[in-house]
Amino acid sequence: MTTKVIDGVLWYAICKSHDVVERRGFRVEFDSEHDVALFRVDGIVRAISNVCPHKRASMMFDGFVDQGTVRCPLHGWTYRICTGENVAGGRNITTYDVREEAGFVWMREPDPLLRFEM
Numbered sequence: 001m002t003t004k005v006i007d008g009v010l011w012y013a014i015c016k017s018h019d020v021v022e023r024r025g026f027r028v029e030f031d032s033e034h035d036v037a038l039f040r041v042d043g044i045v046r047a048i049s050n051v052c053p054h055k056r057a058s059m060m061f062d063g064f065v066d067q068g069t070v071r072c073p074l075h076g077w078t079y080r081i082c083t084g085e086n087v088a089g090g091r092n093i094t095t096y097d098v099r100e101e102a103g104f105v106w107m108r109e110p111d112p113l114l115r116f117e118m
């Protein structure tokens, strides 16, 4: 995986920019502890955990996207993609820092304390 350091922080090229389109998720299994679902919201790439905090299903990339939210295909828990907030007030979903540059989506090295939703 290609990496680069920006302002002292390590970033990983995780996919090409054109892999992530509006209204559809794109899954990247970053490593054994970080399964990531990417979305493009109003032109900007965002990343959340692919693992739903409800029953830990790894299906968020396949959720229904609507107006900046994504609904888990299993039982319907819904999250704001930009913030990870659970719209019904339940557990939030993890977000990741991503950016686009040179035709790639780059993800900031995850916090070592950040793991799959428990």
Ligand code: FES
Pocket: 052, 053, 054, 055, 056, 057, 072, 073, 074, 075, 076, 077
């Ligand atoms: S596993 Fe996502 S809502 Fe139940």
